[in-house]
Amino acid sequence: MSEEHQDSPLKTLHPLPRGLVELYGLLAVLMVLVPEWIAGGALAGLQNPETGEPLPATSAAWRRVPELLLASMSLAQLRQLAQGLRLRGYAAMGRDRLNGKLLKRLKRRR
Incomplete structure (x- = not known):
């Protein structure tokens, strides 16, 4: 320095x-x-x-509105629902694709 x-x-x-x-x-x-x-x-x-x-x-809307219902479910619950709705190939689907297919199926059943 x-x-x-x-x-x-x-x-x-x-x-x-x-x-x-x-x-x-x-x-x-x-x-x-x-x-x-x-x-x-x-x-x-x-x-x-x-x-x-x-x-x-939770309010009744979480049980009544399909989008909210699916959002509150775990992946295992989504797969059980898909099995109950007889959705083909649900076991190999990811969460997003499974949500989409289930949403279409639930809206069609209304």
């Missing part, structure tokens, strides 16, 4: 005033923790008082 850099004194950093640090801490609590508490309270309010389930039961 050159002599100029060695001779110059190190800059001292000025710490933030204590009040400013406490203000930043308070803002962090207000902007992060308070919304978390509100969300937690809202989720606790959704609890069904009779059964104690964390969320209400």
